[in-house]
Amino acid sequence: MSTVSALGYALLCLLDRGPSTGYDLARRLRRPIGYYWTARHTQIYPELARLAAAGLVTYQAGSGPGPRQKKTYTNTAAGRDALAEWLVTPAAPRAPKDELLLKTYAVAAADSSRMARLYLAAAAEHAQRLAEYRSQLTDLTDAGATGPGHPGFGNYATLRYGIAIEQQREAWCRWMASTLADHPS
């Protein structure tokens, strides 16, 4: 009963919205899923092969641009069932990895003013992300994707989360920068 990896389910999520080649899945994975899940094509191709072997996807092969065949993948009924079941299964907690927080823990061992610049740069990045997310949210709001039932609701909901988090992180980074600036070491 070959278990499917999270990446496998991510691909099933994408294929649920429409058939794609592996190449296309890599492109579609960049936005908006790339904000909370990423994978390179080198991971995607073998994973698609595993999903096909498990009977969760099928493909139609045609002639491709390169020396190999181009394969267009679709979810099978088993794939849709597996996806629906996975969606309502609580996720195992993942190990968090946040290098900026790790650095913050040891802030006493660093030069304050150089460290403050780090937080300002991070704040600027978050501000830029925030602008990106907000513009995408506007588009989705205009399209009426603010409720479940609308096909864009998944995107809308994740964007709302992203906006809330980026706001907090930007504010926290600015607070760190100003706190360090007020207190040179």
Next chain:
Amino acid sequence: MSTVSALGYALLCLLDRGPSTGYDLARRLRRPIGYYWTARHTQIYPELARLAAAGLVTYQAGSGPGPRQKKTYTNTAAGRDALAEWLVTPAAPRAPKDELLLKTYAVAAADSSRMARLYLAAAAEHAQRLAEYRSQLTDLTDAGATGPGHPGFGNYATLRYGIAIEQQREAWCRWMASTLADHPS
């Protein structure tokens, strides 16, 4: 010039606050660093060996409880320098992995009421975390760790971040749950 991994720097951060055995580092890594960085002892022991080989830490060996020697590690001057330099170096962006957001993206393919329960359970977990963080923040505030210069400031600053994020995430989970409940599929 053997490059040091993020885990290596995490260990240097801990050793900067006091010498430890590998076992003790694993324990100290659980809280509060465990909130934003984790590692098992199976990763820590080889990493300490690499740090020692690179001259960033030294150890004093004594007789241990088991068949092997117990080693107490300390940062060297080179280790402290490497740490100070790493702290002010911008981190390379990490690939985010958030299974709940991935599921949210595909929410249209799931049963609404079962999915709503998932968000409620997640919200409850965040509420519990929030209570934990708040109680620790109170202790640190009482200890006067609210400004840089105080040795507990690193903990204080990361807790403030954690509280802000957990609040947002809890609120977002509750919003998702109620939005799905209002709109059964």
Next chain:
DNA sequence: CTAATCATGTAAGGCGTTACATGATTTT
């Protein structure tokens, strides 16, 4: 004519987890 895009794969190596292995001391 050059670069980008479309399209699919393999191989080597780092990071991280789980399971395996040993054995003294302290607590229940």
Next chain:
DNA sequence: AAAATCATGTAACGCCTTACATGATTAG
């Protein structure tokens, strides 16, 4: 007497990135 804690390691395996490899079509 049993369980937890202290203490250190190795081995196998999965996940993920970087580099390697091929070649047609389209846009500048």
